[in-house]
Amino acid sequence: MGSYVVRILKSELWNFKNVKHGVVKYMNYGCVQKYGEIQKKDIVGIYGQNGSGKTALVESLDILKHILLGTEISYDEYAGIISEENDTQLATLFLLEKDNLKYRIEYKVTLRTNKKDEKIDIIEERLNYWNRGSSWKSERDIYFKNPYYDNDDILANADLSIQSKHMKYFKNIKFLNSMSVLAAVSAQGHISVLFNNKAIASLKAQATEENWSDEEQIALYDILNGLQYFSRAHFHIIKVSQLGDINKNKLIPLNMHYETETSVIQGCIPLFINGQGEVPLSIYDLFESAIKAVNIAIKAIIPNLQIELEKKTELEKEDGKKYVQVDVYSKRNGKRFLTKFESEGIKRIISLLSYLVSAYNQPSVCLVVDELDAGIYEYLLGELLGELQKEMKGQLIFTSHNLRVLEKLDYKNIICSTINPKNRYINLTGVGANNNNRDFYIKSLTIGGQKEELYDDEDLDSIGYAFRRAGNPEKKNVNLHLSKEILEKIKEEKE
Incomplete structure (x- = not known):
């Protein structure tokens, strides 16, 4: 299970928030299409004026994560930006590797806001995939429109069949040939039909019963299970809402990712305003190891700063699970104080550092951060990203307003959001070898020269x-x- 490596190659959005249409191709899109392998350091920064679609991209990836996990999309968070009339569509291209197998996967989903039930409906799903030999070959496609959302007379009129140009290859896959229960359960839970625990469990059970030798069954299991595992263990989204918690001194969201040969811990542990947090007893030893790893990295970023844990007490909650209450301290120049008294910028770095370390070291990790620059000293941010670009093994996607970063990354690592909602994202063109990327970007803002306008100065x-x-x-x-x-x-x- 841990051998899955997934890379996001392309994101495409239709009718999502303020994006009528937008395409972002990440660093290894061309390499994978042509050579079937990751060749470039995978950092992409999204730059643009306020309200031009930067956060929309992050939110679309957050929705993708929920879909792949087989969980419901939050109505409270996304009802206002998913269309009620013109269906919202999100498409993602992935590379998935497992041992010696490689798959190129395109997943497209159609969403709609359901005000009546206060839910986000997953109307249609399309999965296309290819395996890699000497080239990308053996395309397979699966399309399903869930009739339980649109059809009042479901028993009489429902079409519960999978559509595919390659249906003959799926004849032995049981759940694809009996969709009625799965479709109903998915519609009731407002979750994906394909990235669904019942569908994946059905494939796994079939493998146990039949001792699989069918390549189509193996491929589909690897794709569905691999993308779901990626979303659960290695796909991390840091939304701008975490900034509010830090700025209000409400809590420090400590985003943790730590791997050993046998286990992975990942998630957000809230360290509350009094400096105290609750860590599940089952992972406390790993949590201590993760803090030690953070301390190694933090020395190079903020000299003389270390994070210390003080174990207070163990408690058992109503659900029977045991937790350890800990106080979290900063220690600097011999002085020890609760971490809540640190500056917003330092708390932000502490919050992100474990995820950044994991993206630096693990090719399977994809980290997405909205407003990466918030609260962080611009020179430090530039140096940090410059070092990540040299050796990072995973993938980093971020939005930022701070232009210092443009001096540390190649212009090919920069995506510009535009003022055209029908073509929201473009790459900079015409950048010369001797150009300063920051100066070139500002010049593009003021006098143009790109495929789309980057800034609306009409009302200045x-x-x-x-x-x-x-x-x-x-x-x-x-x-x-x-x-x-x-x-x-x-x-x-x-x-």
Whole structure:
């Protein structure tokens, strides 16, 4: 199970939040398409003006993670940005490796907000995959539209069959030939039909019963189980909501990923405002080891800082599970104090560091961070990303506003969000070998030269006018120094 390595190669969005259509190709897209292997360090930063689709990409990946896990998509979080009328679609291209096997996988899902039930419906799913020999070959496709969402007279009219150009290859796969119960359970739980614990368990049980030799059964099991395992153990999304918890001094979300030869711990352990956190007793020894690993890394970033745990007590909760209560301290220059008193930037680094270490060392890890630069000193951030680009084995996808990073990464590592909702993401073009990427980006903002506009400066001239009007909202005739353009705007407003 631990031998799965997954890499995200491409994301495509339709009718999602403020993105009518957008495509992001990550660093190894071309290498995998042509050569079937990962060849490049996989860091991609998304840059653009506020409201231009950066966070939308992170949110789409978070939704993907929930789908692959076989869990429900949060209505409270995403109802406002998943379309009710024009179906939202998300497509992702993956590379999956297991031992000597390689699969290129494209998964496309159609979503719709269901206001009546206050749920997000997974309407349609399409899975295409190819295995690797001397080239990508043997395409297989599976398409299923769940009729339980749209059909009131389900018993009379429901089409519960899998659609495929290659159905003859799936004739021995039991769950694909009996979809009625699975479709109903999936619709009731608002979860994926394919990335579904029942479907994967059915494949596993069939393997045990029949001692599999069918390559199609093995391939489908590896794909469904491998992507679900990737989402559970190695696909980490840090959304901007964590910043609010840090900034309010409410808690420090300690994002942990730590692997040994026999186990993986990953997840977010909240260290609350009093510095105390609760760690499951079953993983406490691994948690201590993970903190030791963080301390090794943190020395190079923040000299003289170390994190210390103080075990307070053990407790058993109503569900019978045992936890260890710990206080978390910072120790610097011989002084020891609760970590809650650190600056927001240091708490942010502590929060992210275990995930960054895991992405640096583990090719199976994909880390997605919204607003990576928040609270972190720009020079330090640039140096940190520069080092990650040299040796990182995993994948890092981040959004940022800090332009210092552009001086440390190659322009090919940068995706620009645009003001065109029908073409939200582009790569910089025309960058010369001697160009400073930061200066080139700013030049592109101000005078253009890219395939799409990166910044909407149409209303910049009216900022002063708007501020003056806001300062005198009730006064109709204000003696202000106005430009010719502003006077024309006023005239248009009156008309």
